[in-house]
Amino acid sequence: xxxxxxxxxxxxxxxxxxxxxxxxxxxxxxxxxxxxxxxxxxxxxxxxxxxxxxxxxxxxxxxxxxxxxxxxxxxxxxxxxxxxxxxxxxxxxxxxxxxxxxxxxxxxxxxxxxxxxxxxxxxxxxxxxxxxxxxxxxxxxxxx
Numbered sequence: 001x002x003x004x005x006x007x008x009x010x011x012x013x014x015x016x017x018x019x020x021x022x023x024x025x026x027x028x029x030x031x032x033x034x035x036x037x038x039x040x041x042x043x044x045x046x047x048x049x050x051x052x053x054x055x056x057x058x059x060x061x062x063x064x065x066x067x068x069x070x071x072x073x074x075x076x077x078x079x080x081x082x083x084x085x086x087x088x089x090x091x092x093x094x095x096x097x098x099x100x101x102x103x104x105x106x107x108x109x110x111x112x113x114x115x116x117x118x119x120x121x122x123x124x125x126x127x128x129x130x131x132x133x134x135x136x137x138x139x140x141x142x143x144x
Contacts, residue, residue, distance in 0.1 A: 020075040026084070027138050029074055034141040037067035050111035057102040064095045071141070080136060087132035087141070090125050097121045 021029065044059045068091050076084035101118040105111060126143045133141040 020077045020081075023077055023080060026074055026076050026080065027136070030071055030136075030138045031140045033067060033070045033074075034138070037063050038140065050115075053111045053115060054102055054105045057098050057105070061095060061098050061102065064091065064098065068092050068095060083132050083135050087129050087136060087138075090129035090132065091141075094122055094125045094129065097125065 020026075040063045041060065044056060044063070047053055047056045068088060071088055071091070074084075097118060101114050101121075104114050104117075130142045133139065
């Protein structure tokens with residue numbers, strides 16, 4: 001390959017990963033990711049006993065963590081980047097709260113108290129994320 005052609009190819013390839021998505025592309029791709037995650041979450045059975053809490057949280061984390069990673073990989077357009085980052089940070093914080101509760105449950109904390117604490121922690125995070133997703137016009141990523 002000639003030197004000029006190789007340089008042009010290298011510059012072209014370097015530019016491929018660095019550009020952001022258009023607004024419609026971001027919305028479409030984020031919607032697909034969130035729809036898949038929601039379908040996976042819907043298959044997690046709700047525990048009927050407090051002893052089922054750790055398994056429920058573990059399975060929920062198993063849905064949320066990959067969703068956040070996939071959403072973070074989407075390069076938002078500049079005009080949406082701040083709001084998008086805020087939504088992702090809130091969902092990441094939700095996942096962290098779930099992990100912390102799972103850790104407490106595994107350490108022997110009272111399941112009823114641990115879940116109440118988790119609900120109190122999650123409420124403002126979910127509200128923040130939902131507001132951001134609504135502003136971004138990506139309703140499928142909102143908590144249901």
